[in-house]
Amino acid sequence: MSNTKEKTKYIRPSWDEYFIELADTVAKRATCDRGRSGCVITKDRQILVTGYVGSPKGLPHCDDVGHLFKKVIHDDGHITQHCVRTVHAEQNAITQAARRGIALDGATLYCRMTPCRTCAMLIINCGIKRVVCEKKYHAGAESEAMFNEVGIKLKYISEDIQQYAGQNIDNSDIFKDRD
Numbered sequence: 001m002s003n004t005k006e007k008t009k010y011i012r013p014s015w016d017e018y019f020i021e022l023a024d025t026v027a028k029r030a031t032c033d034r035g036r037s038g039c040v041i042t043k044d045r046q047i048l049v050t051g052y053v054g055s056p057k058g059l060p061h062c063d064d065v066g067h068l069f070k071k072v073i074h075d076d077g078h079i080t081q082h083c084v085r086t087v088h089a090e091q092n093a094i095t096q097a098a099r100r101g102i103a104l105d106g107a108t109l110y111c112r113m114t115p116c117r118t119c120a121m122l123i124i125n126c127g128i129k130r131v132v133c134e135k136k137y138h139a140g141a142e143s144e145a146m147f148n149e150v151g152i153k154l155k156y157i158s159e160d161i162q163q164y165a166g167q168n169i170d171n172s173d174i175f176k177d178r179d
C-alpha cells in the first residue's frame with residue numbers, strides 16, 4: 001500500500017447542521033403523530049432551551065387519547081384541519097424560557113419547518129433574530145413575509161416542502177382521517 005493514499009478527511013457538521021440535528025432528536029419526545037417536531041433555541045452557539053410538540057403539562061397526549069381536530073375554512077373555500085391539542089415545538093421552547101427566566105433576545109431558533117403564523121408572531125416578539133428550518137411548510141408564506149418585514153433572517157437547510165398526513169383535504173377526507 002502506498003503511503004501517499006490520502007485519508008478521507010472528516011467533515012464536521014456546520015453549527016446550523018449540528019443544531020438542526022439536535023432539534024430532530026428533541027422531536028422524538030413529541031406526543032402527536034401529525035407532526036413530531038422539535039425546536040432548539042441557541043445564542044452564541046450554546047443551547048438555551050428546547051421544545052417539542054406536546055399537550056400542556058398535565059393534559060392527555062394525542063398518542064394516548066387521539067387528536068383534537070379543528071377545521072379551518074379558508075377564503076378560497078378549501079378546508080384544512082389541524083390538531084389543536086398540542087403546543088407547538090417553538091411555543092414550548094419559548095414557554096420553557098419564560099419558566100426559567102432565560103432571555104431570548106438576539107437568539108437563533110432551529111425547527112423542522114417554517115413556523116406557523118402564531119409561532120412566527122411569538123418569535124418576533126421574543127426578539128429572536130434568526131430562524132433556521134430544516135424544510136418549508138406548505139402554508140408558510142405569511143410567516144416568511146412577516147420575518148422579512150421585521151428583519152429576521154430565515155434560512156432553509158433544504159428547499160423541500162415538509163409532508164404530513166391530512167395537510168390539504170376536502171370534507172370527505174376529514175371523516176376518513178378521523179377513523
Ligand SMILES: [Zn+2]
Pocket residue numbers: 031032033034062066067068083084085086
Ligand atoms: Zn394531535
Ligand SMILES: [Zn+2]
Pocket residue numbers: 088090115116117118119120
Ligand atoms: Zn406553530
